[in-house]
Amino acid sequence: MPLSAVEVAVRALGVHAPHLRQEDVTLLGSGVDNTAFRCGDVVVRVASGRSTRQEAQLLAVLGSRVSIPVPAPLFTDEGLGVLAYPLLPGRALLGRTPPAGAARQLGAFLTELHSVDASMLASLVEEEPADPREWLEDLTGPEQLLARVRASVPAPGDRHVLAHADLGAEHLLEDGGALTGVLDWSDAAITDPAVDFARLYRDFGPRFLREVLDAYGLQPPDAAAMARIEFFARCAALEDLAFARASGRREYAAAVGTSTGWLFPGARLD
Incomplete structure (x- = not known):
């Protein structure tokens, strides 16, 4: 049975950020292609059918080139379709x-x-x-x-x-x-x-x-x-x-x- 989005997020955190395993994982929002969760001060975004590795590389390039902040990747998991980054302030x-x-x-x-x-x-x-x-x-x-x-x-x-x-x-x-x-x-x-x-x-x-x-x-x-x-x-x-x-x-x-x-x-x- 396929994992749910929250199960994917929890699995990725267990592999890449085990120090956060005691934090609650709560839903931030969802759209057509992505579901985002918050774990402490980290956002874990679960994508469907998109390359998170390529997106992370793009963000690394853009971070110093644009004047409004963009997510700064903490880790990606291409197999799980996960991109994680520090929570940005605001609504x-x-x-x-x-x-x-x-x-x-x-x-x-x-x-x-x-x-x-x-x-x-x-x-x-x-x-x-x-x-x-x-x-x-x-x-x-x-x-x-x-x-x-x-x-x-x-x-x-x-x-x-x-x-x-x-x-x-x-x-x-x-x-x-x-x-x-x-x-x-x-x-x-x-x-x-x-x-x-x-x-x-x-x-x-x-x-x-x-x-x-x-x-x-x-x-x-x-x-x-x-x-x-x-x-x-x-x-x-x-x-x-x-x-x-x-x-x-x-x-x-x-x-x-x-x-x-x-x-x-x-x-x-x-």
Whole structure:
């Protein structure tokens, strides 16, 4: 019988951090690909079908190159699919208002991230074409929203950078009025930078996005890039809605309900 996620976490701790065996292992959160547990001041993240070794190597490269902290790996177990790192301070921003200055922080962070020489990381992350037509595959949701997405498919972009590729509110930590961490780099890819802006737009709205873009020191998005940002944001919202309905995670459904106002003006969630 396969081990449960918590059993995997406990087994990994027993092998790699036996000094923590007396600490309680408690659930921090779960998503489509990962389940995270806390043991003392250590986070143990159990992944499904992802290379934790490659992610740890990526994090080791990024730690000194970006201005918002990322997890600093303590150990990985490729066989168990486990990545462990010291707990970062703060709470996730899902369902919360970002602090003042967060948009500028993220604009600077994305300038740094997107400036990393992607060629030196080709062995650690995949290249994703981010073809908008492919994002329509298996996309589900209310028909009126799907119809809008299908009617607004932009052309693919031609600029690719190292991107987080899942830069949503659930992966951003805040403490004391500042962003204190960017979590879960398992989807990182060399891809269209619009993918990183899209989830910020989805979760925090058009004004926040404008502030991020104002602080972004690389190529300002043109009309075509803005069309891709909106398209990817709409797709990501529908993906979150499907996840919320499948998992019962009401906080995701509530967040999508809020973002519908700017992503699908005049529409209502059924």
